[in-house]
Amino acid sequence: MASLTLHFSRYAFAATLALGAVVGTAFAVDAGAAYEKREAAMKEAGGALKALGGAAKAGTVTPDDVAKAQALADFAAALPGLFPEGTMSDKSRALADIWDDPGAFEAKVKEFAGAADTVLAAAKSGDAAALGAAVGATGPTCGGCHKMFRGPEKN
Amino acid sequence: MRGIVAAAALAAAFVGGVARAESADAVARGAYLLHAGGCIACHTAPGGAQLAGGRAMETPFGTFYTPNITADVETGIGAWSDADFLRALREGVSPKGEHYYPVFPFTSYTRATAEDLLAIKAYLFSLPPVANPRKNHDIGFPFSIRALQAGWKLLFFRPGEFQPRASVSAQVNRGAYLVQALGHCGECHTPRNPAGGALVGLAFAGTLDGPDGEVVPNITPDPVTGIGAWSVDEIAELLSTGTKPDFDNVQGSMAEVVDDGTGHLSDEDRAAMAAYLASLAPVRHGKPRGN
Numbered sequence: 156m157a158s159l160t161l162h163f164s165r166y167a168f169a170a171t172l173a174l175g176a177v178v179g180t181a182f183a184v185d186a187g188a189a190y191e192k193r194e195a196a197m198k199e200a201g202g203a204l205k206a207l208g209g210a211a212k213a214g215t216v217t218p219d220d221v222a223k224a225q226a227l228a229d230f231a232a233a234l235p236g237l238f239p240e241g242t243m244s245d246k247s248r249a250l251a252d253i254w255d256d257p258g259a260f261e262a263k264v265k266e267f268a269g270a271a272d273t274v275l276a277a278a279k280s281g282d283a284a285a286l287g288a289a290v291g292a293t294g295p296t297c298g299g300c301h302k303m304f305r306g307p308e309k310n
Numbered sequence: 311m312r313g314i315v316a317a318a319a320l321a322a323a324f325v326g327g328v329a330r331a332e333s334a335d336a337v338a339r340g341a342y343l344l345h346a347g348g349c350i351a352c353h354t355a356p357g358g359a360q361l362a363g364g365r366a367m368e369t370p371f372g373t374f375y376t377p378n379i380t381a382d383v384e385t386g387i388g389a390w391s392d393a394d395f396l397r398a399l400r401e402g403v404s405p406k407g408e409h410y411y412p413v414f415p416f417t418s419y420t421r422a423t424a425e426d427l428l429a430i431k432a433y434l435f436s437l438p439p440v441a442n443p444r445k446n447h448d449i450g451f452p453f454s455i456r457a458l459q460a461g462w463k464l465l466f467f468r469p470g471e472f473q474p475r476a477s478v479s480a481q482v483n484r485g486a487y488l489v490q491a492l493g494h495c496g497e498c499h500t501p502r503n504p505a506g507g508a509l510v511g512l513a514f515a516g517t518l519d520g521p522d523g524e525v526v527p528n529i530t531p532d533p534v535t536g537i538g539a540w541s542v543d544e545i546a547e548l549l550s551t552g553t554k555p556d557f558d559n560v561q562g563s564m565a566e567v568v569d570d571g572t573g574h575l576s577d578e579d580r581a582a583m584a585a586y587l588a589s590l591a592p593v594r595h596g597k598p599r600g601n
Contacts, residue, residue, distance in 0.1 A: 294551070301559050305561055306561060308525040308561075308562075310524075
């Protein structure tokens with residue numbers, strides 16, 4: 156029995172180590188992957204906004220547009236999670252101020268999220284004019300954040 | 311006698327009043343044209359007094375420090391005559407006869423009208439002078455030999471005022487003037503040869519060697535490497551707010567161009583600049599842009 160306990164605890168120890176390794180890998184920050192992920196998400200959000208602007212101009216809001224507006228609002232909610240600490244890289248144009256001044260970053264993200272929620276509400280209402288106004292008001296909140304927290308493209 | 315003096319004083323006041331009214335108009339135009347010329351960003355150091363210079367300009371040739379262009383007599387341009395000012399901006403020669411380095415875009419300002427440039431001068435002279443001595447440039451040999459600039463000019467400098475083309479609309483001509491002369495867009499957007507001369511065949515086609523090591527995009531209407539997919543309105547929007555069609559905005563030097571320059575222009579002038587850029591021949595140069 157004593158030896159069984161010993162065996163068990165050995166396995167438990169090994170298992171704990173293994174689990175630790177797995178968790179460690181999952182939590183370790185992969186700057187490259189984080190960059191790819193947020194770059195793709197940003198592109199998709201920009202594409203959604205552009206399409207919504209087009210829908211507003213055309214004067215018809217389709218269920219597909221509502222889905223795009225929903226995706227935009229979801230993106231805004233997920234945005235802070237796209238910038239885990241330590242994910243600056245040569246490729247990324249994210250500036251250190253994101254992590255050095257998290258309060259300012261959160262405030263800018265919040266402005267964008269508020270604007271994205273207004274876009275979603277407008278899309279759901281089917282009011283193309285309201286959607287156009289909401290999309291127009293969202294553009295500057297993209298730039299407002301990029302201005303402070305995104306650097307120029309360097310060679 | 312008293313009557314004559316009073317009449318003379320009245321006449322003097324009247325003449326003075328007319329002169330002031332004329333210059334007030336020039337000052338107002340100059341304030342606007344200063345933005346069109348993009349003067350503020352480079353001639354203002356971070357945290358420094360506006361237009362008092364001292365900003366470091368990193369280039370492949372070394373670091374240049376911009377001079378004070380306020381009307382301070384000792385450290386600025388307060389002692390300059392109109393002729394001095396025109397010679398500096400259109401010929402790249404200082405009142406002392408020194409050649410300027412082309413980091414100062416006289417290569418573009420040479421296309422501007424004397425009337426516009428003197429309006430800018432009138433505005434600069436209407437502002438309070440600021441004392442701020444100039445800092446020496448930190449540039450490598452042989453570029454450090456200023457006299458060599460005379461040779462550079464012979465090779466690469468084509469002086470002369472902008473000439474409108476009869477074959478294009480008045481709007482495109484206005485845009486061409488703003489882009490080529492005052493806006494000096496080509497200074498960054500046109501690649502240069504190793505000696506710093508503009509590669510005319512690649513005008514506005516972008517470069518990897520922009521100011522402060524920035525990548526400068528191709529702004530010809532090539533659909534792959536340029537902005538051919540953008541509408542004229544979208545180009546004008548960028549000049550107004552810095553927002554690109556994909557809802558990203560411009561960063562770095564171009565953000566300054568918009569903030570201190572094109573963002574202050576009239577919708578009409580921005581539309582003209584956009585119409586001109588859209589009318590250029592597309593040049594395929596550089597990497598494909600994702601939007």
